[in-house]
Amino acid sequence: MNNDIPVREIGPQGEVMAHAVDACVHCGFCLPACPTYALLGDEMDSPRGRIVLMKEVLEGGLELELAAPHLDRCLGCQACVTACPSGVPYGELITSFRGWSEPQRRRSAFDRAKRFAILKALPAPKLFSVAARFGQYAKPLAPALPAALRSPLDLLPEHVPVMEPSAEFTPARGQRRGRVAFLVGCAQQALAPNFNAATLRVLSRNGIEVVIPEGQGCCGAAALHTGARNEALRLVRANLAAFDPDEYDAILSNAAGCGAGLKEYPAVLHGLEDEAQARAFAAKVRDVSEYLAELLASGDLQPPLPASRPLTVAYHDACHLAHAQGVRLAPRQLLKAIPGVTVAEVPEGDLCCGSAGTYNLEQPELAGQLGARKAKNILSTAPDLIASGNIGCHTQIQSHVRRSGSPVPVMHTVEVLDLAYRGEL
Amino acid sequence: MSLKLPRLPEKWALTTTSRARKPASPGTPDNALAAELTRLLGDRKVLSSLPERRNYRYDAIAFGETPLAVVLPESTADVVTAVRAARAAGVPIVGRGAASGLSGGVVPLQEGLVISFTRMTRLDIFPERREARAQAGVVTLKVTEAARPHGLVYPPDPASFRTSTIGGNLGENAGGPTCFKYGVTGDYVQALEFVDEAGEVHELTRGAYDLAGLLIGSEGTLGLITEATLRLTPPPRHVRTLMAHFAEVGQAAEAVSRAIAAGAVPSKLEFMDTACVGAVEDYLHLGLPREAGAVLLVDTDGDDLETVEAERALVETACLEAGGEVRRAATDAEGDALWRARRSVSPALGRIRPQRMNEDIVVPRSVLPEVVREIRALGDASPFPVVQFGHIGDGNLHPNILFDPRTESEEAVHHLAHQIALVAIRHGGVLSGEHGIGTMKRDFMRDAVDPESLDVLRSVKRALDPQDRLNPGKILPGELEAPHAHP
Ligand SMILES: Cc1cc2nc3c(=O)[nH]c(=O)nc-3n(C[C@H](O)[C@H](O)[C@H](O)COP(=O)(O)OP(=O)(O)OC[C@H]3O[C@@H](n4cnc5c(N)ncnc54)[C@H](O)[C@@H]3O)c2cc1C
Ligand code: SF4
Ligand code: SF4
Numbered sequence: 001m002n003n004d005i006p007v008r009e010i011g012p013q014g015e016v017m018a019h020a021v022d023a024c025v026h027c028g029f030c031l032p033a034c035p036t037y038a039l040l041g042d043e044m045d046s047p048r049g050r051i052v053l054m055k056e057v058l059e060g061g062l063e064l065e066l067a068a069p070h071l072d073r074c075l076g077c078q079a080c081v082t083a084c085p086s087g088v089p090y091g092e093l094i095t096s097f098r099g100w101s102e103p104q105r106r107r108s109a110f111d112r113a114k115r116f117a118i119l120k121a122l123p124a125p126k127l128f129s130v131a132a133r134f135g136q137y138a139k140p141l142a143p144a145l146p147a148a149l150r151s152p153l154d155l156l157p158e159h160v161p162v163m164e165p166s167a168e169f170t171p172a173r174g175q176r177r178g179r180v181a182f183l184v185g186c187a188q189q190a191l192a193p194n195f196n197a198a199t200l201r202v203l204s205r206n207g208i209e210v211v212i213p214e215g216q217g218c219c220g221a222a223a224l225h226t227g228a229r230n231e232a233l234r235l236v237r238a239n240l241a242a243f244d245p246d247e248y249d250a251i252l253s254n255a256a257g258c259g260a261g262l263k264e265y266p267a268v269l270h271g272l273e274d275e276a277q278a279r280a281f282a283a284k285v286r287d288v289s290e291y292l293a294e295l296l297a298s299g300d301l302q303p304p305l306p307a308s309r310p311l312t313v314a315y316h317d318a319c320h321l322a323h324a325q326g327v328r329l330a331p332r333q334l335l336k337a338i339p340g341v342t343v344a345e346v347p348e349g350d351l352c353c354g355s356a357g358t359y360n361l362e363q364p365e366l367a368g369q370l371g372a373r374k375a376k377n378i379l380s381t382a383p384d385l386i387a388s389g390n391i392g393c394h395t396q397i398q399s400h401v402r403r404s405g406s407p408v409p410v411m412h413t414v415e416v417l418d419l420a421y422r423g424e425l
Numbered sequence: 426m427s428l429k430l431p432r433l434p435e436k437w438a439l440t441t442t443s444r445a446r447k448p449a450s451p452g453t454p455d456n457a458l459a460a461e462l463t464r465l466l467g468d469r470k471v472l473s474s475l476p477e478r479r480n481y482r483y484d485a486i487a488f489g490e491t492p493l494a495v496v497l498p499e500s501t502a503d504v505v506t507a508v509r510a511a512r513a514a515g516v517p518i519v520g521r522g523a524a525s526g527l528s529g530g531v532v533p534l535q536e537g538l539v540i541s542f543t544r545m546t547r548l549d550i551f552p553e554r555r556e557a558r559a560q561a562g563v564v565t566l567k568v569t570e571a572a573r574p575h576g577l578v579y580p581p582d583p584a585s586f587r588t589s590t591i592g593g594n595l596g597e598n599a600g601g602p603t604c605f606k607y608g609v610t611g612d613y614v615q616a617l618e619f620v621d622e623a624g625e626v627h628e629l630t631r632g633a634y635d636l637a638g639l640l641i642g643s644e645g646t647l648g649l650i651t652e653a654t655l656r657l658t659p660p661p662r663h664v665r666t667l668m669a670h671f672a673e674v675g676q677a678a679e680a681v682s683r684a685i686a687a688g689a690v691p692s693k694l695e696f697m698d699t700a701c702v703g704a705v706e707d708y709l710h711l712g713l714p715r716e717a718g719a720v721l722l723v724d725t726d727g728d729d730l731e732t733v734e735a736e737r738a739l740v741e742t743a744c745l746e747a748g749g750e751v752r753r754a755a756t757d758a759e760g761d762a763l764w765r766a767r768r769s770v771s772p773a774l775g776r777i778r779p780q781r782m783n784e785d786i787v788v789p790r791s792v793l794p795e796v797v798r799e800i801r802a803l804g805d806a807s808p809f810p811v812v813q814f815g816h817i818g819d820g821n822l823h824p825n826i827l828f829d830p831r832t833e834s835e836e837a838v839h840h841l842a843h844q845i846a847l848v849a850i851r852h853g854g855v856l857s858g859e860h861g862i863g864t865m866k867r868d869f870m871r872d873a874v875d876p877e878s879l880d881v882l883r884s885v886k887r888a889l890d891p892q893d894r895l896n897p898g899k900i901l902p903g904e905l906e907a908p909h910a911h912p
Contacts, residue, residue: 022779027775028524042541085772
């Protein structure tokens with residue numbers, strides 16, 4: 001799309017945005033992929049519509065506050081990126097736009113307090129853990145609270161586990177095949193410590209030694225996607241300092257959102273002095289399922305023990321795995337490698353579950369509609385087990401599956417694999 | 426582990442346009458029309474704020490004026506209300522589907538009302554009559570999806586069928602790859618309901634004067650189509666796919682002429698030239714032959730496998746004789762992938778240059794080789810990349826001029842487009858096969874249609890829309906200025 005975005009005034013992020021806008025031919029192929037368009041059916045809440053809105057705000061022809069409600073409703077799920085034949089990097093556009101526009105936003109004191117709390121608590125596992133436990137006690141009060149306060153509580157599991165820090169070094173068992181660095185993630189440590197424990201066990205069993213470098217922190221995605229660019233830059237640089245890509249075969253994450261965040265570093269630092277460093281770093285980043293599937297492909301994956309009975313596993317594609325990172329096959333291949341497991345495809349599988357980072361907290365109503373729709377679609381496959389590769393999807397799906405009265409367990413892909421290795425599946 | 430089936434409130438619909446609660450338009454309407462419509466229809470169905478309205482001023486090719494108001498009707502009655510209000514206010518009305526049109530059809534040339542049909546999505550299938558009744562906003566693909574469990578499909582298949590609406594398909598008389606054997610949208614319309622410029626509702630069948638036929642392809646200039654009865658057919662039992670590639674575009678066209686002369690009636694017969702193949706490869710990575718000058722994609726289908734195979738063999742021989750190399754799709758999945766490649770051509774071209782001028786000419790099949798070669802030569806002699814693809818079986822070609830509006834002259838683009846249009850006309854062809862005339866090709870109408878016939882078209886328009894209220898400035902060359910491709 002032709003545009004007059006004042007790239008010079010905005011700087012390197014302006015280039016990123018202008019490039020994305022340029023690439024869009026407004027063909028509308030992305031419309032049917034977009035969850036908010038699916039719910040609302042209007043142009044402003046479609047990817048094409050949002051690209052036009054952002055272009056016009058950037059050009060100065062439209063007030064930011066007028067466009068903001070529609071841009072805020074974007075989940076950042078990047079389903080539109082998968083659907084777009086012209087290769088529009090929508091993810092980079094919306095992320096850069098949020099970073100550029102946030103300092104100019106007029107937000108209510110309540111909104112600002114909420115955002116501050118989210119941004120502080122998410123990347124600080126200990127703080128998050130405390131907050132989550134506090135929330136757990138507040139849960140019985142939920143029905144009496146306004147929606148904005150109720151939604152985060154609704155998402156908390158019934159039982160918030162005690163945090164177990166992971167060992168800084170996990171040796172390889174048996175023949176040593178590789179050495180990787182692992183990003184432990186933030187909220188996930190507090191909400192689902194077993195994701196990391198299972199990941200370490202599975203890697204180690206496959207002869208991979210795992211280092212959890214000191215000084216690492218939050219990947220920065222939450223800050224970035226809510227527009228807190230300076231905060232994000234600080235986090236990104238801390239990680240660049242903590243992980244030396246030359247030391248490892250790969251840098252692994254087991255949370256789709258974080259993995260996508262890490263792979264985004266070059267775009268975040270575009271035009272800055274550490275861009276090259278970010279490129280070298282991002283080139284080594286893999287989702288844990290990608291890495292394990294590479295072992296599977298080369299015949300190096302230890303065969304898992306068969307499941308105790310035939311199991312249907314509904315695999316949910318996390319947006320940040322499928323759309324942002326393009327990882328679809330790997331987790332399915334791993335699940336199928338377990339004898340006795342059949343992988344069920346979820347109807348409307350490309351539609352976001354509504355979790356999308358902090359979306360649940362900011363747009364509870366739309367998130368709720370999407371969550372219920374996702375639960376219904378998943379359960380329609382009559383699964384014995386639900387697997388996905390992202391903590392956000394995990395909590396969202398678990399909460400909506402439970403709400404619909406189903407007891408089907410929801411697990412991380414690696415947890416399923418771990419159970420199979422232990423003969424407990 | 427046991428499974429208890431969930432009982433959830435039916436708050437969603439499984440179409441692209443659920444009736445989920447939509448956040449109301451913020452603020453108060455800033456003009457009288459928007460205020461009146463909001464009073465009549467409520468703020469859920471009327472968009473009046475600036476960012477909302479601004480997003481209804483474009484289609485897949487051009488930008489125009491921001492409308493005063495946008496109505497998202499849910500029923501024919503809502504359309505009637507909106508049309509009457511616009512008439513009372515004396516402003517023009519533009520009907521809009523998914524805005525995937527490529528000729529500027531939904532681009533408002535003046536301030537007025539846009540009626541967007543994306544929420545009119547009721548769809549009923551009547552298997553015993555082999556018919557579907559669809560409201561205008563039903564997404565094309567949904568008709569086949571709903572009909573398939575009854576052993577039926579809806580054949581018209583524009584490349585945009587995941588996005589485009591039945592209303593828009595009717596507005597443009599859309600075709601697609603299957604139209605060579607199975608025909609275009611208009612061939613599947615049994616009846617339709619429309620609202621005229623005065624706000625009266627009419628139900629038309631195809632008897633007596635084929636008024637329904639007149640509305641089909643009229644690009645919203647004669648009436649607003651609210652519902653249609655569509656003919657469904659059982660899908661062919663067997664489909665075979667073949668891909669052939671050639672060193673040069675003219676050879677591909679020759680192969681087509683030979684195959685058809687030999688008596689083959691493929692269900693789909695499409696081609697794309699080397700630039701298209703490259704753009705699609707960049708998107709889908711299917712291993713298409715990038716080095717080829719042109720690629721043909723062919724489906725033969727039917728209920729008798731022997732005939733289907735025999736027809737594929739006829740096409741194969743024709744391709745080999747024309748100097749091509751042939752690859753048969755081994756599996757359905759491989760065939761599907763090849764067709765996905767073809768459907769992605771048009772938007773994938775955005776990877777080469779940000780903007781394009783899209784032609785939609787149709788020429789007699791006998792002259793195809795000359796026409797594609799002449800267009801290739803015009804392209805080579807110009808500073809712009811010119812690419813070609815299309816439903817070559819019908820002689821429907823889409824030469825596209827790719828350009829960058831920031832650095833290249835739109836006038837030069839327009840000139841080249843005109844030259845290409847003249848090639849078609851010189852060889853006995855026409856200006857539009859399926860995308861419509863809209864504003865993009867309006868000026869070439871004078872070359873294509875003689876003045877007397879143009880007068881007849883004008884009097885038809887006057888008879889049905891005396892005040893020129895319905896999508897003014899489209900199709901017929903006249904007073905209003907066509908918009909530039911971009912703002
Ligand atoms: C990538 C791409 C590929 C395409 N491939 C094809 C193809 O293979 N074949 C093909 O034929 N077209 C193709 N098109 C063009 C376009 O998709 C079709 O013309 C389609 O029918 C338009 O449908 P729509 O719902 O988007 O209509 P719109 O673009 O919204 O409207 C098209 C026209 O119809 C009018 N209209 C819309 N709704 C109504 C209504 N209810 N009543 C009266 N008039 C109405 C509008 O005023 C306008 O003039 C393609 C477009 C793109 C972007
Ligand atoms: S599919 Fe891509 S090019 Fe087409 S409108 Fe959407 S973002 Fe733009
Ligand atoms: S990122 Fe997701 S929600 Fe946002 S525009 Fe794209 S498809 Fe829609």
